[in-house]
Amino acid sequence: MTLTHRLGALAAGLALAGMLNTAHAAFPDKPVTMVVPFPAGGTTDLIARQLAARMGTELKQTIVVENRPGAGGNIGAQAVSRAQPDGYTLLLSTAGPLSINQHLYKDPGYNPVTGFTPIALVCAVPIMLVANPSAPFKTVTELIAYTKANPGKVSYGSQGNGTTSHLTMELLKTKAGVNLMHIPYRGSAPAATDLMGGTILVMFDNSPSTLPYVKSDRMRALGVASPRRVKGLNDIPAIAETVPGFSSTAWFGLVAPPGLPADVSAKLNKTLNDVLANPAFREELAASGGEPLGGTAAEFATFRDAETAKWGEIVKASGIKLD
Numbered sequence: 001m002t003l004t005h006r007l008g009a010l011a012a013g014l015a016l017a018g019m020l021n022t023a024h025a026a027f028p029d030k031p032v033t034m035v036v037p038f039p040a041g042g043t044t045d046l047i048a049r050q051l052a053a054r055m056g057t058e059l060k061q062t063i064v065v066e067n068r069p070g071a072g073g074n075i076g077a078q079a080v081s082r083a084q085p086d087g088y089t090l091l092l093s094t095a096g097p098l099s100i101n102q103h104l105y106k107d108p109g110y111n112p113v114t115g116f117t118p119i120a121l122v123c124a125v126p127i128m129l130v131a132n133p134s135a136p137f138k139t140v141t142e143l144i145a146y147t148k149a150n151p152g153k154v155s156y157g158s159q160g161n162g163t164t165s166h167l168t169m170e171l172l173k174t175k176a177g178v179n180l181m182h183i184p185y186r187g188s189a190p191a192a193t194d195l196m197g198g199t200i201l202v203m204f205d206n207s208p209s210t211l212p213y214v215k216s217d218r219m220r221a222l223g224v225a226s227p228r229r230v231k232g233l234n235d236i237p238a239i240a241e242t243v244p245g246f247s248s249t250a251w252f253g254l255v256a257p258p259g260l261p262a263d264v265s266a267k268l269n270k271t272l273n274d275v276l277a278n279p280a281f282r283e284e285l286a287a288s289g290g291e292p293l294g295g296t297a298a299e300f301a302t303f304r305d306a307e308t309a310k311w312g313e314i315v316k317a318s319g320i321k322l323d
Helices: 003-025 043-059 071-081 095-104 140-149 164-176 188-197 207-215 262-276 279-286 297-318
Strands: 032-036 063-067 089-093 117-131 155-158 181-184 202-206 220-224 249-256
Touching: 032 043, 032 071, 043 063, 043 089, 043 117, 043 207, 043 249, 043 262, 043 279, 071 089, 071 095, 089 095, 095 164, 095 249, 095 297, 117 140, 117 164, 117 207, 117 262, 117 297, 140 220, 155 164, 155 188, 164 181, 164 202, 164 297, 188 202, 188 207, 202 207, 207 220, 249 262, 249 297, 262 279
Parallel strands: 032 063, 032 089, 155 181, 155 202
Antiparallel strands: 089 249, 117 202, 117 220, 117 249
16 A cells, blocks of 8 residues: 555545544434333332433433333343443343343343443442231231231232342342242233232332332331331331341432443433432432432442342342243
8 A cells, every 4th residue: 555545545534534523522412212121110210200301401301211112121221231322222220130130041042241341330229128008917017917927818919920029039038938929010000000909918119119009007117127127207117227237229320231331321320420410300309219329331330249149148038030
C-alpha cells in the first residue's frame, strides 16, 4: 500500500470514528426500550415505569417499558443480551436473571456475566410475608405452629418456580422446619389475586406490590424478610425476630447488551444516578420501604457476583432444579 493509500485509509478511519463519536454524543435520538422480564403489575414493572418516566425526562427522550415474561425472567433477559449494543435496549433485572437462574437452569439462554453491560443498581425493596386476612394465623409464630400441626396442608404462592419469592419461602421452610405446598404463578399479580380470594393462604412478595393490599385490609402482613424492621414499616416485625438469621431482600439493577460503548454506558449511569438522587423519586420508594442504591457499574458487578454466590448456596440447599 502506498503512502497516499495509507493516508487515505487513515483519514477514512478517523472520519468513521468521528461519526461514531457524534452518534454516541447524540444518544438517545430515538425512543429507548426498557425490557421487564416479568408480567405487568408486579414490582419490577412498577419500578420500571417510574424509572422510565424520570430517566426519559432527564434524557429528553421517550423510554418505553416492554414486558417480556417467561421462564423466570430468562426470555426477556435473553432478548436483551442478544440485542444491538447501542443503548436503545435495556433490561431492568432482579436477582433472578442475573444471580439465581444460572443455578436453576442448565442453560438459561445467556451468560449473566458476559452477556450484559452493567449500568448500575437501582434500588432494594423489602420482601413481605403476607396472608389471606381469614387465614388461621396472624403472626409468623402462629404460622409456624399451624404448619407444623398441619404439614403440607398450607399452600403458598410465588411469582414462579425459582423466583425470589419462591426461594425466600424455601429458605423459611428450611430455617423454621415447616412444610408448605408450593403453587407457582406467572408473576405476582395473579398470585396476589388468588391470595386475596383464598385459593392460597400465604406468599412472599415485594412491598411495593403488597403494601396497598395490606393498607386496604385485603392482605395481612405477617413480617418482612429484611434482617431488621424497615424504616417506614416499623409496625411490621422482621421475620428474623422469630427465625434468627433469616434474611432476604429484593433488588433491581439496570443492564444493557454486551459491548455497549463506554460513553453511552457512562451517560446512562449518570442519568440513573441523577434520578436516584431526585427527592421525589426517593419519596416514592420510601413510601413502600424501598431504598435507592445507584453507584458505579463496577460496584454493581461486584454486588451481582456476591448475590450469585449467596443464592447458589440457597438453591443447592433447596435441591430445586428447572429444565
